[in-house]
Amino acid sequence: MMDFLGRKRKSANKAKERLKLVLIHDRTDLPPGMMEDLRDELIEVISRHIAVDRDQVRIQVTQDGRDQHLVAEIPLKPAKARGR
């Protein structure tokens, strides 16, 4: 990854990426391992009502200033593939 002057960023970039993730979990009191559970449970609940493409489900916490948002991207299966 390059910075705005086109220089290669080294350990500072690692620090920033690691901090981004750590801060999300610190701020939300959401342990990193909990995201997997949350993902599985969400899929289960939504699947009761509509068919979802399980492998493509993405759940992440994004940052907007000091606010955190839980963003879920849940692709639905096309009607014809729903069987029956």
Added chain:
Amino acid sequence: MSARRTSSNSSNPAGGGKVITITSGKGGVGKTTATANIGAALAAEGYKVCCIDGDIGLRNLDVVMGLENRIVYDLVDVIEGRCKLRQAMIRDKRLPELYLIPAAQTRDKSAISPSDMVRLCDELRAEVDYIIVDSPAGIERGFRNAIAPADEVVIITNPEVSAVRDADRIIGLVEAEQKGPAKLVLNRLNASMVKRGDMLAPEDVLELLAIQLIGLVPEDENVIVSSNSGSPIVLDEKSRAGQAFRNVAKRLTGQEVPFISMDADDGFLSRLGKMMGRGG
């Protein structure tokens, strides 16, 4: 008697002087140095200032300010009524509008409560323009005591993962106590390390913490030299760290001061300028 210029920048409901608490979460990032220098810089600007060492049991602001030999009474003496407020205010001889209330050395943080600090600072507001409280490290009683009277909270951090993480935690706690938004001073910035990509740049830290920056202080050997002799570095006209702390003090009084360049050919400060414009 006082060289008071204005009290109009005080946002505190109690009126009079403004309480600014300096805190960090992590220890050793430069809180005490920042307190001594912001206090001295405000006094040099003509304001009447009282610094309070909030680190009961680990007294340090006195030696950094060079006032350790003049202590008679301390913070706990005032709170427990063994002396009058004025008796515990040690007057700095270099800057006659600068005072220190030292911490007690033989007690611990439980000797005072947040409401004691609020009462003491409310009494002090009538005497001075600015009260600068040096918070102890951590998030326990000493920190609670230090932020309880604050009209404004300044977070000191270093461009380093543990310091930034702790700063973020403290920013959250300050918000939760309705003392936010806190302002940030990034201390011990090493421009050549930033340039070669081995130190978080100011813009990285600002993006992560998302609060207003009011100071960029370069790493400077003179900080240690000045603390060795107990003379605030803001009194050293040539020191870059001294200049940076003078700018922090000016920004705290509401003056608009451009960020000083860390390096002759750097580009990040111009970019930072744009970020600041957006962030206020």
